[in-house]
Amino acid sequence: MGTPLVSNGDSWPEFKLVQKIVEDISLKLPKCQPSNEHYKKGGLIGIEENIKKVKSLLSIGSKDVRIIGIWGMGGIGKTTLASVVYQELSSSQFEGCSFLPNVKEECERRTPYHLRKKLLFELLNEKAILKMDTPFVASPYIFDKLRRKKVFIVLDNVDDWIQLDALVEGYDQFAPGSRILVTTRNVQVLKKVADQNIYKMEGLSHNDSLELFRLHAFGKNSPPIDDAMLLKRVVSYADGNPLALKVLGCFLHSRNKQDWKNVLYNLQKFPEQNKIFNVLRTSYDGLDEGIQNIFLDIACLFKGSFTRSEAERLLDSGDSPVKIGMEVLVEKSLIEDVRYGIINELRMHDLLRQMGQKIVCDRHTEPGHHSRLWDAKDVCHVLERNTGTVTVEVILFNLSEMTRDVEVCRAALSKMCNLRILKIYFDNYISVNKFKLHLFQGLDSYLSEKLIYFHWDFYPLESMPSNFTPENLVELVLHRSHIQKLWNREVQSLPVLKRMDLSYSALLTEIPDLSQLAPNLESINLEGCRSLVRVLPCLENLDKLTDLNLKGCSKLRDFEETINFGGIKNFLSKIFQQQFPLLKSFINNNILSLSTPQSHISQKFPMNLTVLNLQRTPIDAVPLSIGSLSGLVKLDLGDCESLRSLPTSICKLKSLESLILSGCVKLEKFPAIFEPMERLESLIMSGAGITELPESIDNLISLKDLNLDSCKEIGFLPNKLCDLRKLEYLNLSLCSKLENLPPLPPALLSLEVQFCESLKSLPDLPLFCERVYARHCTSLEKISDWRPSLQQQLNSESPNFCRPHRCADFMGRFANFFGCEKLDQNTSNTIIADYAIFKIIKAVNSDSDLNFCYPGDEIPKWFSSQSSGTSLKIDNVRTCPEFLVQQSNFLGLALCVVLDLNKIRPQDYVIIHFKLKFKTNIDDDCPPDFYAERFLWANKKCLDHVFIWYVPKDLMQHSEDLSTQKWLSSWSSDASFHVWASFSHDKVKQLESESCEIKKCGVWFVYKEDAERFNAETVRSI
Incomplete structure (x- = not known):
């Protein structure tokens, strides 16, 4: 074993070192370029030349x-080509990547805003984006992130065009080198933004x-058909379309x-x-x-991708071979297995779905004679005019x-x-109340x-039709219905009913x-049925019940009774005060969420719980017996x-990984921890009434x-906080009574x-x-x-220091002391400033920028070019701007400003703009600019502050191609350097800022040799 890394007397966790070494080696390994044979082995025939042409248009180096x-046309291979290019480039060339499949279908099924949220989350990896109602791409906060992150979309x-604009509005302001690849059948979508960069996909x-x-x-076997002319004639009908060739080949497989x-x-x-349609129809x-x-059914009921379970739930009546049928369709390439992230789904190609819908529609001109209805206009026509016939088997009606x-007649x-499916x-739900479906005369x-599947959101009647005999009904869904009771008469039997969802039917009594x-019910969802009074006697002997949700049933009065749920796996409800000794509770076979309206919890818990959710319940104590839940992972x-x-x-x-106590305002003490908790990784107590933590916290x-x-x-x-050897994130914000901190954990x-x-x-x-x-x-x-730790880092021989930006070194990429106006001058102008510069030096190989902020009015001495005001001239720059297109020792720019924030206004997003302009020997033309922008939220009046940024060479933007001989020789x-400020709110255009004054500015051209000089001088000063 090697010597462990030491910090403040503590060894750095060995697993961290191993992880970082592996990451470094992986980055340095040469990337293999796939060959044509490689593509052929994956069934990607003829794709190599297409990949080369698309990569040429992408011009990754620029x-x-x-x-x-x-x-190109449908089925021609656009998505496949884009997928391969994405896989080859996304892992190493870009800092953020996202692949959004089926944009058209997803926008129809949901909204562009949902997709935009997903896109931004994947690019920026910030959970806060998921909570935004409409995270505008053009908002200053998000733009600032995207300006600094090279992305591939x-x-x-x-x-x-509306879809494209909604997803990547303002794309031209993304970080330099960012790329967006769009596939479409409609070339007009691209004309506005990519007229010179369109690749037409041919057959x-x-x-x-x-x-x-x-x-x-034929697969890998020898072709049984030796007639070359016959092969040629059959293939010619596919017209070079890969989808048609696959479908036709699968169809003729093993035939004579x-x-x-x-x-x-x-x-x-x-x-x-x-x-093409003819080939597919065959x-x-x-x-x-x-x-x-x-x-x-699949062609008319599903848009985009779907899971096998979704198809089986909707189509399987018990005697229908749906599973076998889907396997046959996969084998025939009429549907395909696709993988998005960790999810395996099925998908029918647009052309095949259109063909299936055309087959249905071609049988009769009157919609009421179609076997399947899915178009909203056709459904309205049939329901209003009563033109439905015995032919109709499926109705899919999207009220949106x-x-x-x-x-309705x-x-x-x-x-x-x-009719099998309704x-x-x-x-x-944005347009949920805009138009209504009326049944003024009932049904x-x-x-x-x-009927095997009955689903009617906002069902308008008080009960189901009285003569409906649901002996084949497998699933009943009446979300947010007006129903008061299911039937006004006695129903004989629901022998195959497996799932019932009456959630938020507020009038159901x-x-x-x-x-x-x-007797075969597996799932019941009564969440939000706030008029429901009695439930349990109706469920007592449902041995197959695996999923029960009574959350929000606030008027239930029958919990006093004993009930035997021998088979319950998923108990999502507000009934946890009841003792169920036989309860076995899971979600998806391993998760359960429970909540209770009572002020106590039963002394007996279901022993197989893995997730117990008692959020927002009025309980005042957790019983001692909770320790018996040995499998509990989340509480x-x-x-x-x-x-x-x-x-x-x-x-x-012993299995607990996450404990959430946030908002428990009366919880003043965390209990003593008498034995190690080996799996607890997350302890969230934000907003709790905690006054102290136990000294035994080191058992976590x-x-x-x-x-x-x-x-x-x-x-x-407690002082033993420093013994939490794996603690990585410590949030003490708004702990207003804390005066000092104990030594901090080493990791x-x-x-x-x-x-x-x-x-x-x-x-330290x-x-x-x-x-x-x-x-x-x-x-x-x-x-x-912090200089003793610094000396340790400078002298370390650990591989961790080969690429410090990879291992989260020293003070890091972000240090913000905004508003800390009592900091003494030595701290501000020496300790923080020097270590900001140190961080820049240690991150010179990084492609990420750095940010520092602290009170002060001096530009650090390391900024050799500095001036009062907003402009300065730079004489005798060591390297001319060709450093941006050629290899050199130049690494990036460090930028610094001193801001007077005495007039800052609340909610101002201040944007600092930097422009660097080199002089040329050409008198009649303007040279290109090099520019950068940095975002800050300085929303409180205060004294002068110093802001320091480091911009790596790769993130510097310039206004013109520098590789032309015209510029390289001139x-x-x-050079001249200029800085100015603007401000903005979300959705508000940037305006010149009068709320802050730039008092000083500085720029530092960072070169590789600066690292050695800085290290030597720093060691001498310690």
Whole structure:
């Protein structure tokens, strides 16, 4: 074993060193360029040349920001090409990446705003974005992030400009080198933004078409068809379309020569203009009738990707071979397995879905004679005019697509005796009340006895039709309905009913005795049924029940009774005060969320719980017996405002990984921890009434995240905090009574102490702390001299220091002491300033920028070029601007300003703009500018502050291509530097700022040799 790294007498965790070494080696390993044979092995015939052309358009080495388009017909391989390019470039070339599949379908199914939120989260990896209602791409905060992060975005299947604009508005302001790749069938989408960077995707060549067809028709076996002319004629009908070739090849697999000739004969009968559809139709026609119906169901019911379980839930009536049918469709390439992240899903290609819908519509001109209805206009027509017939088997009606109010005819469903699936739903609740579906006259009693799936959001009647005999009903969903009771008569049986969801049916007062009616029920959701009074007697003998949700049923009065749920796995409810000795509770076989309206918890818990959620319940104590839940992984007691104590048995929860006590305002003490908790990684107590932590806190041996944010009563922390060897994140913000901190844990990466108004000093920071957030610590006077740790780092031989930016070195990428106006001058002008410069030197190999802020009015001495005001001239620059296009010792720019913030206004987003301009020997032309922008939120009037940024060379933006001979031969060694400020709010255009004055500015050209000089001088000064 090697010598452990030491910081303040503590060894740095060995696993961290190993992890960083592996990361460094991985980065240095050469990347292999896939060969044509590699692509062929993956079934990607003929793709290599396309990849080269797209990569050429991407021009990864250039510093501009550009959109590249791939345009072509459906099935031609646009998505496949984009996926391969994304996989090859995203892992090493960019800092943030996102692939959004099926943009058109996702925008139809949800909204562009949902996709935009997903896109920004994937690029920036900030959970706060998920909580934003509409995270504007153009907001100053998000723009500032995107300006500094080189990103690669793929937007697949975009079909109009509105979608593109909603997702990447202001893309030209992204960090230099960022790329956006768009696939579309509509070239007009690209004309506005990528007119010169559009790649038209053509069909495969004859040889490639033949190879792809052979792969799917014969696999690895020798072709049983030796007639080259027959092969050529069959392949020609696919017209080079990869999807058609795959489908046709799979269809002809294992068939004899006569079958091939028959297929060719049938193809010749179809019109030439529908070539591709004809090929696809041939494969459909070769399916058994049952599998044809499954294909048509999927084509009409699902947009985009879907899971197998979703398809089975909707289509399986118990005797239908849905599972087998889907396997056949996958084998025939009529649906495909796709993988998005960690999720495996199924997807039907647009062309195939359109073909399936066309097959349905071609059978009759009147929608009421179609077997499946999915278009909102057609459904409205049939329901209003009562034109439905026995042909109708499926109705899919998205109420969000209604363009007017519709009155349903009383007998609209009476003729549809073969109706299997009725789904009337909302997928966009923004327009939920805009138009309504009225049943002023009610419905005739008759509903098809073949119904297996009945889903009606906002069902407007008080009960189900009285003569409905639901003997084949598998799933009943009535979200937010007006129903008061399910039936006004006695129903004989619901023998195959598995799932019932009546959530948020606020008028529902009772449910029937399901113990006798529906013995096969597996899931019941009654969440939000606030008028429901009695439930338990109706459920007593449901042995197959695995999922029960009674959350929000605030009027339930029957918990006193004993009930046997022998098979319950998922008990999402407010009934946890009841003792259920046989309860076995899970979500998805391993998770349970429980909550209770009572002020106590039963002494007996379900023994198999893994997640227990008692959030926002009025419990005042947790019993000692909780320690018996040996499998509990997560315990959430957040916002339990009456909770006063936790038992010491909490330490017996040996599987516990997360404990949440946030908002428990009456909880004053955390219990003593008498034995090690080996798995607890996260302890969240933000906003709790905690006044102290136990000295035994060192028994939390695996703790990584300790959040005491807004614990305003805590006055001190135990000295044994430093023994939490794995603690990485410590949040003490708004702990207003804290005056001092104990020694900090050695593995700490992030320390937040903002608004700790009583805090007077900070201890030595651990060696690898990368983030210090100390805004508005108004009593902070002193920060420990960190130079002993610095000397240790400078002298270390550890591989960790080969790439310090990878291992979260010393003070890190972010240190904010804004508003700490009591800091003494030595701390501000020497300790913080010198270590800001040290951090820049140690991060010279990084492609990330750095930010520092502290009170002061002096530009650090290391900024050799500095001046009062907003401009300065720089003479005899060592390297002319060709450093941006050629290899050199130049690494980046360090920028510094002193701001007078005495006039700052609340909610101002201040943006500091920097421009660097080199002189040239060309008199009649203006040279390119080098520019940068940095965002800060200085929202409180205060004294002068120093702001320091480091901008790596790769993130410097310039206004023109520097590689032209014109510029390379004309640079002089003189330059000018200018800085100015603007301000903005969200959605407000940037304006020149009058709320802050730039008093001084400085710029420092950072070179590799500066590191050696700085290290030597720093060591001499220690």
